Amino acid sequence: MNKIPMTTPLVEMDGDEMTRVLWRMIKDELIKPFVDLKTEYYDLGLLHRNETGDQVTVNAANATKQYGVAVKCATITPNKQRMEEYPQLKKMWKSPNGTIRSILDGTIFRAPILVNVIKPVVKNWTKPITIARHAYGDVYKSVDFKTEEPGECTMTFKGVSGSVKTVIVKKVAGPAVWQGAHNKERSIRSFAHACFHFAVNTRQDLWFSTKDTIAKVYDGFFKEVFEDVFEEYKAQFKKLGLTYFYTLIDDAVARVIRSEGGFIWACKNYDGDVMSDMVSTAFGSLAMMTSVLVSPGGQYEYEAAHGTVTRHYRRYLEGDETSTNPVATIFAWSGALKKRGELDRSTALEKFGGALERASLDTLEAGMMTRDLVGLVEKGAAVHSLTSKEFICAIRKRLETLLNG
Ligand code: NAP
Ligand code: MG
Numbered sequence: 001m002n003k004i005p006m007t008t009p010l011v012e013m014d015g016d017e018m019t020r021v022l023w024r025m026i027k028d029e030l031i032k033p034f035v036d037l038k039t040e041y042y043d044l045g046l047l048h049r050n051e052t053g054d055q056v057t058v059n060a061a062n063a064t065k066q067y068g069v070a071v072k073c074a075t076i077t078p079n080k081q082r083m084e085e086y087p088q089l090k091k092m093w094k095s096p097n098g099t100i101r102s103i104l105d106g107t108i109f110r111a112p113i114l115v116n117v118i119k120p121v122v123k124n125w126t127k128p129i130t131i132a133r134h135a136y137g138d139v140y141k142s143v144d145f146k147t148e149e150p151g152e153c154t155m156t157f158k159g160v161s162g163s164v165k166t167v168i169v170k171k172v173a174g175p176a177v178w179q180g181a182h183n184k185e186r187s188i189r190s191f192a193h194a195c196f197h198f199a200v201n202t203r204q205d206l207w208f209s210t211k212d213t214i215a216k217v218y219d220g221f222f223k224e225v226f227e228d229v230f231e232e233y234k235a236q237f238k239k240l241g242l243t244y245f246y247t248l249i250d251d252a253v254a255r256v257i258r259s260e261g262g263f264i265w266a267c268k269n270y271d272g273d274v275m276s277d278m279v280s281t282a283f284g285s286l287a288m289m290t291s292v293l294v295s296p297g298g299q300y301e302y303e304a305a306h307g308t309v310t311r312h313y314r315r316y317l318e319g320d321e322t323s324t325n326p327v328a329t330i331f332a333w334s335g336a337l338k339k340r341g342e343l344d345r346s347t348a349l350e351k352f353g354g355a356l357e358r359a360s361l362d363t364l365e366a367g368m369m370t371r372d373l374v375g376l377v378e379k380g381a382a383v384h385s386l387t388s389k390e391f392i393c394a395i396r397k398r399l400e401t402l403l404n405g
Helices: 017-031 046-051 055-067 080-085 096-104 185-202 218-230 234-240 249-258 269-283 310-317 327-343 347-365 388-404
Strands: 010-014 039-043 069-072 107-112 129-133 138-147 151-158 164-172 176-182 205-210 244-248 263-267 289-294 300-304 368-370 384-386
Touching: 010 055, 010 327, 017 310, 017 327, 017 388, 039 055, 046 055, 055 069, 055 096, 069 096, 069 327, 096 289, 096 300, 107 185, 107 269, 129 185, 129 269, 138 269, 151 176, 164 176, 185 205, 185 218, 185 234, 185 263, 185 289, 205 218, 205 249, 218 244, 244 249, 249 263, 249 269, 263 269, 269 289, 289 327, 300 327, 327 347, 347 368, 347 388, 368 388, 384 388
Parallel strands: 010 039, 010 069, 069 300, 129 263, 205 244, 205 263, 368 384
Antiparallel strands: 107 129, 107 289, 138 176, 151 164, 289 300
């Protein structure tokens, strides 16, 4: 069989621990035998980030800007415990995802991978719910402190023109905690554009929720910006029969639970963090959640939503064949290959990405899966619990049949 050619390389960002092991298996078993794989390789493994002073992460993000499509393996974000585990670390390096996000200025879209044999906890969810999480600011870029005595806290803005604006936050009679948060119009606007663009691209309705009844100015501004940006997409939405609607976050939660799914739910940073865990858990598992970062410049970075699965990696190092679920990482590759195919007008590559997804889903539908999914399958269905290696081999067999048939 002739391998499918590629014209533009994918930006490949390798990562850490168990997912790095899966990464290799996926490439060797599911991609390289069928595609003449072209990638520009960046090793974002923690030790290589350390050796390069994290320059490799910046280079990988810049390459994504240049080529347009990247696929990323999960990576370790060092914390205190990791600093002890890796004494050679020169610094507590920042989260690679955060670094990449700040260079690409993107929005993250997360959607569950659905299979018939696993029913969501919420019975009426028959279609995926995609969470669009604003990835900048609010509490994630806030300052906070604690005070012990009675007093008054004020917040002051000093404009470059010399203008000054001061408000009293609160006068307190005893110990208190304080927090100052912000967001930027530019970031909110690009978030809105990414959401409307993604809705058009994937032909799904868009919901947006905040708490503008309480945060009248702050959240109210998010709402205004979305309404303003929607004007540019209104005609396209109408043509495609799509709707955009805004509602309060608490009302949105109630509606989402009662819905059948099949839409994008745009959330502010914190809401998106919490709601994406709720949605993925209710659909089945974090290991079945895809994630794509879409930049306003039209660049795409695909990854799995889960981490490096450290607990499994420890067992792997002791010689265990682990049963770690590779599906979300496979879908990161297939998503990137499909997008690359679309941009390069390569139907063969696009079709291959589709076949890889089909083969993975068919394998799951046949009851062959990793251990994490076994308990989620409907009672009565036949199930085989496989190791990662066995599972990937089962997908390969189906993929060969699909591509030859
Ligand atoms: P995690 O790697 O997502 O794993 C948490 C637990 O979820 C695992 O121990 C496992 O449960 C289950 N799990 C997650 N993915 C699975 C899969 N593919 N197959 C089977 N089970 C899966 O999160 P973590 O342990 O909190 O974080 C580990 C490292 O990942 C950290 O260093 C963190 O910085 C990094 N991280 C990276 C990213 C990223 O690069 N995007 C995201 C999150 C975390 P059981 O052990 O019960 O089987
Ligand atoms: Mg979270």
